[in-house]
Amino acid sequence: MKPFPKTLITGRRYKMTLARSRVIIISTVILTILSFSNCVYYNTFYLAKKKYNEAYRSQQKNADGKANETNKKTYEEAIKKASKVLTFHPDSKYVDDALYLIGKAYYNSEEWRKSSRKFKELIVNFPESGYTGESTYLMGMCNFRLEDHKTADEAFRELISNPENSDFKDDGAFMLGEIRFAEEEYNDAIEYYRDMLTQYPKSDLKGKALAKIGDCYFKQGQYSEAKQQYDLAIKKGPDGDVRYHILFSSAECFYYLGEYKSGLKMFEDVKSDRKYFKKLAEIKLKVAEGQIHLNQNDKALEIFKEITVENPRTLESAQAYYEIGQIHEHKGELLLAKEAYLKGKDENRESQFAKLSLAKSSEIAKLESYRAALSSDSTGQNVVKTQLLLAEAMLMEFSQPDSAINEYMRILSDYPESFEAAQVYYALGYIYRNIEADTALADSFYIELAGRYPDSPYGLKAAEILGIIDSFPDSLNTEKMFARAENLLFDNNNPDSAILVYQELEADHPNTDYSARAAYAISYILDHYIAPSDSSAIFSYQDLIKKYPETAYANAAKLRLGLTSREQSRQKLGEIVQQDTSAVFDPADSTSYERAGFVMANTPNNMPELIWPPALVNEELKGTVYIKFHLDIFGTVSAVELKTTSGNVDLDNAIKDMMLRSSYDPQRMKFEELNKDYVYKYNFMSPAEAKKHSGGGLGGP
Known part of the structure; x- marks a missing residue:
């Protein structure tokens, strides 16, 4: 028997079968292509997300929590991969995910403007996205970081008003307070923080908000109120940096309130907490500060030295060396102080304390130079001036009025008839009245000064302080006479009468700054008012230079004659003055004052x-x-x-x-x-x- 033949498909049945086969093949191809496409853009986004997570996990391990250069490069890789989703698959369901990832990557890299633009793009194009609430918040944060507080405020208010953004409403309300705090509007900030606490009583930001209210009071010097808020904040159980800030600031409040023992104990407790080991140097500085307040300088010195050994080249070590110098300086141990300052100036050189140490070491060196000059001045020609500089340094730079008094009294004892004696009497009166608060002793120096040197500026100032200036005759009230001459010249346009007063001043105060000043004024009036067209002014300037060669007035006269001599062959002094539009005194022109002898x-x-x-x-x-x-x-x-x-x-x-x-x-x-x-x-x-x-x-x- 022959085998059963295979059925031959012919006619209509064959055509139908062929058509169905084609449909199945095409459908399979389409599904394969779609599946492959979905797979491609999902894989692209998956790789972007993987890179983002890699960078983020690494960033979290950094001591400061900020992205380092390696993290930023990895974030950039994530951004590039996520951007492919936006470019090649703009209709995919991962577009909002990609925008969110890019915005977050820029945010973590602190590229605030780029981050803000991506979050805004997400919010505008995908208002129903699950990322809208956080994106609105982060967009506000970007603008806050950029100090664009107005735009940030608008974002946070939009966040709060949108019923869909429930997860970030308390964050937005908190940031409304932060904006006012950043603008130093502390009372307004307090109100916003309190509104946040009222509206969101279950927020995990409660402790932080209470702490910020405390900071507002602290910034305004209301330390008792600040302490109360810090105490409330710590009861909310904050952790990490927030808890540390509360404890640190609360202890500082004790110091500002004069409760040094309580503040010191609190800092000691924080110091013993191992959670704050990385903050140990900063805490030790505050412990030492408390010990100084309690006159435990030796203990403070030990702690400062520990800091310099344990934290070299840091801001804390720079401050510690400066504080060591301060302690020795206040004890009068200037060599030890200088040694500390010299070390401190090289610690963290850009810090405020390194610069202060440099300045202080220079001041001590200057003091040493004065003392060296005193011991080497065998002729005694500059002793009084050097002693004056030494006394002023002790008073003004080292806050040692007792040492300054000793130097001033030594001048009066050894050189009672010196030219500088009037200045010394005035300085002693100043110290006893303004620093030592001994008005009786101060007045005794002022009385002696006014009686001995009635025609000196110091004597006149002493008389003014004592309230007896009106009893001085005009001939002794030198400044009053200068003022009268100036009024005659500038206000009354009476140069002849002004010259008479200046001539009297020059005659009554020979070989003094007063006489040189008066002589220059006379020359100036002749030059600009009385005799601009003849040689009287030239002779007057020349006489001034001869009489008072080392004075600033002689230098001014030389300048005037120098200007004249260059033009001498072609013009006379008077002709030059006629061309000088500022020759007439103009009170609104600074050159008029300079020509009149004012500095x-x-x-x-x-x-x-x-x-x-x-x-x-x-x-x-x-x-x-x-x-x-x-x-x-x-x-x-x-x-x-x-x-x-x-x-x-x-x-x-x-x-x-x-x-x-x-x-x-x-x-x-x-x-x-x-x-x-x-x-x-x-x-x-x-x-x-x-x-x-x-x-x-x-x-x-």
Whole structure:
């Protein structure tokens, strides 16, 4: 029997079978392609996520918790892979995941602007995404880091108002307080932190918010209130850095409240907690501070030395060396102090304490140079001046008034008739009145000064302090006579009468700074007012140079004659003056003051802010005034007088008050620059005017 033949498919049945086969093949191919495509972009995102997690886990191990360069490179790899999803698969379901991952990678790398842009892109294009709440919060944080507080505030408020963002609402509310804290609006910050605590009573940020309220009080010097908030915060069980900050700040409050034993005990307790081992140097500094407050300097020295050994080249070691120097300096052990300062200046050189140590070591070296000069000056020619410098250094730089008094008294004992004796009497009166608070003894020096040297600036100042200046005749009140001459010249336009007063001053005070100053004023008047077209002024300047060759007035006269001599062959002095448009005194021109013998002052080293009259705060005002003042040997400003007006009496008074509260550092000035009159050019600008120029921000003069 033949085998059963195979069935042959013919006709319609064959066509139908073939069609079905084609459908099955095409469907299989499409499914394979779709599956492969899904697999590709999922794998791409998976690899991006893997790189992100690798970088994040590594970052968490860093001591400061921040991304290092290696972490940032790995984050960049994750960003590149996630970006492929956005570029090649823009319709895939992983697009919002990719945007979120890129935003987080930039955020962890502290690239705030790039991070913010990605989070915003996610929020706008995928409002229903599960990442929207956190992305809104992180976008706000990016702008906060960029100090764009307005945009950050808007983001946090949007987060709070959106009912879908429940997981991050308390974070947003907390950050509204942080914005005010960053802007130093501490009372407003307190209100926002309290609102957050009220609205989200179960938030895990409760302890942190209470601590921040404490920080607001601390910043305002309300240490008792701050301590209460820290005590409440610690009961909420915070951990890590928040707990450490609370304990540290709470102990500091004890110090500020004068409860040194309680503060020291608290710092000792924190010091013994092994959780804060990495903070040990910082804590030890505060322990030593408490011991100094309790007059346990030897114990403090031991701790400071421990810090320098255990933490070389750190900010803490720089501070420790500085504090060691301070202890020795206050004990009068200047060699040991200098040794500590010299070591401290090389520890963490950019730190504040290294720079302070450098300055202090220089001050001690200067003191040593004064003492060396005294021991080597066999002729005694410069002894008094050197002793004065030594006394001033002990008083102003080392805060040792007793040592300064000894030096001043030695001058009076050994050189009672010296030219500097008046200055010494004034210095002793100043110390006893302003530092030792012994008014009776201070007045005894001022009385002696006013009686012995009535025509000196120090004698006049003493008379003013004692309230007897009005009883002095004009002939003894030298500054009053100079002021009268200036008024005759500049205010009354009477140069002839002014010259008579200056001639009297020069005659009554031979071979003094007063006589040189008066002689220059006479020359100036002849040059600019009385005889500009003949040689009288030239002869007067030449006579001044001959009589007072080492003075600043002689230098000014030489300059004037030098300008004249270059033009001598073609023009006379008077012709030059006629071409000089500033020859007539212009109170609004600084060169007029210089020609009149005044020295233009630099900006004071310590100059307070101008307190604007309330009525003028919103006025758009700006301008310039010239302020005449006297600078004494201690850098104190007195006898303030406006040579030009601001145009408003209240503002003039405010400027004078500001100048009286200003001071100069006498250690930065030459000896001959002190105890002189100066003119200062001050530019003022109202808050409203400053705001206009700064585009809306707060401004000042």
